[in-house]
Structure formats: C-alpha cells, structure tokens
Amino acid sequence: MKSLMAKPWIWSFVAALSVWLATIGVTAGASFVGLSQAALTFAAFSVLVGIGQMFVITLGPGNIDLSVPATMTLAGTVALKFMDGHNGLIVHGLIIALAVGIGVGVLNYALIKALRIPPIIATLSMSFIVQSAAIWTNRGLRIKPPQALADFTTSTSFGIPNIALLALLISIVAWVLLHRTPYGRWIAAIGQSLPAARMAGIAVDGNRFVTYLLCASLAAVCGYLLACFSGGAALNMGAEYLLMSIAVVVIGGTAVAGGDSNVPGIWGASLFMFLVVSMLNTYGLGAGVRLIMTGAIIIAVILLASGRKAGAR
C-alpha cells in the first residue's frame, strides 16, 4: 500500500475516482454506465495526444509541442477528404493521416535543429503554417467519415468504448517503450541532463527527432479518430487539446522539467479532466462558476500531488 501511495500517478486516479463518485452520487447512480462510457471515450482522445506530449516533455525543460492541435486538424481534414466516405479507403486514410503527422514532426525538428529555436517557439510557428494548410484544404466543407469507421469509433466492445481499448493498446506500447527499451532510457537521460547524455554517447539528435515524430504522429492519429467520431473534421476541433495534452501529462505526475515520466497517470488525469467538467455540468452551474471550479480543482490537484517530493519543477 505504501509503495502504491508513493507512485507519482496515484493522485490523478484518486482525484478522478472522487469526482466520479461525486457525480454518480448526485444522479443516484442513474448515469453509471453512460457517464463511465463517455468518460472513457473522451479520456481516450486526451490520452492519445497526452502520450505524445509526454514523450516530448520527457526530453527536458522547454520541450513542448504546441503544434498538436493544428496537426490534429490537418490530419483529420486531409484524411476525411481523401476517404470521401468510402469504407474501402479507411486504411489509406489512416496512412495519409500518419503521413501528415510524420511530415509535421520532421518539419518541427528541422526548425528546432537547423535554426536552434526553442521547441515551444518552433512548434508554435509551425502550428500557424499547419493551421493555415488545414484552413486551405478544409474550405468549410464537412465531409462525412466512412460509415464503418464512424460506427467503430462510436460503439463499444464488452461494454468498453472501442476508442478507449485502442488508446489502452497504444498506452501499453508507450509504457513498454518508455520503461523497457533503450529508447525510453535514452530520452529520460536526455531529459535529466542533455550534456551528460551526449557525453555518455547517446545519439541525442536522433532520439529527439524520433520523439517529435512520435508526438506529431499520435496527434495525427487522434485527429483522424476524433474527426470520424464527431462525424466530420472541424477547423477548431484540436483547439481544446493544446492545453489538455499538457495538463494531463503534468497532472498525471510526469515531471515538467523532464526526465521522469509515467504513462498510467495520463489515464487518471484524462478521466479526471473530463469528469470534472461533467460533474460541474450535472450540478447545473453557470459557465463562469464552472470555469472557476475547473481552475480551482486543477490547482488543488497539483498542490496535493506536490507533497510527494521536492524538486519536481
């Protein structure tokens, strides 16, 4: 029990569980299945972008990918436009979305490396260009996703949403990648001290490059799935995932300064972020009060979680 309490990710789950209970309590259990399934579905999207962002944040101070929302929008738009509602083109669409992600990732790292721009500014500049590209391709069209894919993203298997199962699968892969492969050790080492990692003979550039690729690809996949889930790509569909992707990583107990990351916490934090909003909705509060409560709860969680260890800035 004590070792469990010492895990950095436990607090996000404690927070998510208490909010879940508080919501279920108000509705006297009536919303049990609906709320849980909705929470798992929407958390899954946050988890997908959160995992990518986590790998980037692991790289150390200043490493944050701000192009996540624009990448999601562009990947969703382009893939949907290509598939044009045909079931036979689902795989092609996914490949195209991935190609968009990889393209953005390559350009992101090219800017960071060639111009030695801080990653935040590089990915921000890139996101402007990607967003413009999305506006240009989208042109206000709303193309329906292929029926089979739309059905897959909105239905459940064994009572669990398919999207959540998919996100779980990717999370497991991410966990193995982070804790059981040399790559995971390398990026943690880079995050703890870049000069030391370089001295130790780690291919710093290669690893950082792969990480930015990974983050952009996951954002692209998430955009692809989200566009199909919501019945079409919208230009603002990625907007809320900018802060969300950062928030779920940090609330989940990953060190903002890098070098110390964990995957389970992203799930706890994603569930928590969704449940807070739905709890406040259930209580029937106005928009203003709801926003204030959301902020207060985020700060409360980070205050509670900070008790665990010093020096985690």
Added chain:
Amino acid sequence: MRVSADTLRLAVPVASFLLLLGGVFFLQPRTMSYNGLHLLFNLAVPIALATIAQMLIMAVNDLDLSMGTFVSFVACVAATYLHDTPLMGVLILLAAIATYAALGVVIYLRNLPSIVVTLGMSFVWAGLAVLILPVPGGTAPEWARAVMISKPPLVPMAIVASALLAVFAHLLIMRSSLGVLIRGVGGNQRSVQRAGWSILVARASAYALAASFAVAAGICLVGLTTSADANIALRYTLLSIAGVIFGGGEFTGGRISPIGAVIGALTLTLAGSFLSFLRISPDWQIGAQGAILIMVLALRLLLNRLESKGRVA
C-alpha cells in the same frame, strides 16, 4: 569598437523591426504619416505591456499561461467596475495583483510547476471575466479612453507610449536593485539565497510587478476598444511569450531584455499589417505569420554566428 553583449542581443529585434517597417512603408506609403503610424501601432501598446509582464515571469524561470485570460479579466473589470464605481474597480485590481504575488509565493514554497498553476488560473480568470461580463459590452473609463486617443504633437501616442514603456521597463528591470535581484533568481537561485537575499520577496515582487503591467495592458486595451468581452485578449498568452523570445529573451537563466521585448511586441503587431498589405489570401494569413516568425529567428541565428566568428578573429 567595443559593443556590449546586451546591445548585440538587441541587434536582431531592431533589424527585423526596421526591415518589416520598411516593407510596410514600401507597400503602403500612406502609412508614413502621423495617422498611419498611429493606426499601425495602436494595438501594439497593450501587447507590449503584456509582453513585459510575461518577461518578468520568465525572468524567474517560470511561464505564465494565464496572461491572455488575465488581461481579458482586467479589461472586463475596467469596462464595468472601474467605469461605474472607480473605488471598487481599483480594489478588485489590487486584489488581482495580490493574487499574483501569492501565486509566486505558493509556486516557490511548494515547488510547483508554474505552467500548471497558471493553466489552472487561466480557467479562474476566464470564469471571473464571464461572471462580470456575460455578454460583450461595458464602457471604457473616460480617462483611459482620453489617454489612448490623445494626439501628442509630432509623434503618435502609440510610439510615445511604447518608447516610454521601453525606457521605464529598462530602468526598472536592468538598472534597479530589485530588477537585478529578480534576474539573479532566474540565473542562480541558490547563490542569490546564499548571498542573503530573500527569494520569497524576489519572486513575490516579480509576480506582482508582472500583474501590474498586465493590469495596465487590460486598461489600455479597453481604452482602445471602448468596450470589453471575456475573450478579448486570449491570444496575448502566445503573443507575449513569442514577443519575449523575439526580443532576445531566454526561457531560463534570467536572460531578458525589456527594450527587446517591447520591440518584439511591435514587430509581431507589424507582421499582421504587413501581411494584409501584401494581400495574401486570408487562408494563409496565419501561416505567413508563422513564416515571418521563422525568418526572424533564422536571422537571429545568422547574427549570433557572425558574432561568435567576430570573437574568434
């Protein structure tokens, strides 16, 4: 001829600003007049104030993701309480500044990630703004309006205000002992502590000063727009961060330049006008802003290279 490092640091922002200004003059010669300059730089004043605020937070190695929502909140207060019941308005704004100082203290004492705390606060400010002004409206205080539309002889108000701000911020942050203390905390907190200074006081005053500049930004903005709404300044968060980096500041180490930050903010504003004069398709307006950001940063890299070459020779 000896040139100090600080002056060199300013070279890129100044050069890119002049280049862009030349471009605007070339494309639209009519801007080369009193009124033309007034219109070009009008909206730059609040952005420059917010950039100085962000710079103060970045001086102590933190980052404020709530800058945009905070300026919006101030704008809402200015257009309602500060206009209707000035005393109440002043009290609210003072309380907001005190909140910022308290945040600085809490972030230091509990060793919290500033990104997450300010992310949480951004929800709080947004919620408060919505409560104060549920629909766009309100009236700017007469004096704020009068200052912003006043027409000093020879040079437009926007230029005078920016120049005054640059000089004032420079004296405050680069020349006063408090400014040195704040930058010292960003450079090496432990050595400042060992030298007998109070980190608590330094961080609290950095945050309080930042809030004061942000309050000024909100009031200026309302003075220009005559009314407010809860989302009026959301883009200031990213603009202010970009402005600081643009102006030669760094994310860590207390390396900042107030004059550079003001010029950075002016340049970002100018980039928008430049693009509309170029008649770029609206689809690509945002993308072109990204491209300009990248070009300026490339220029900075080039000049840095020249600088280090000069040192060797």
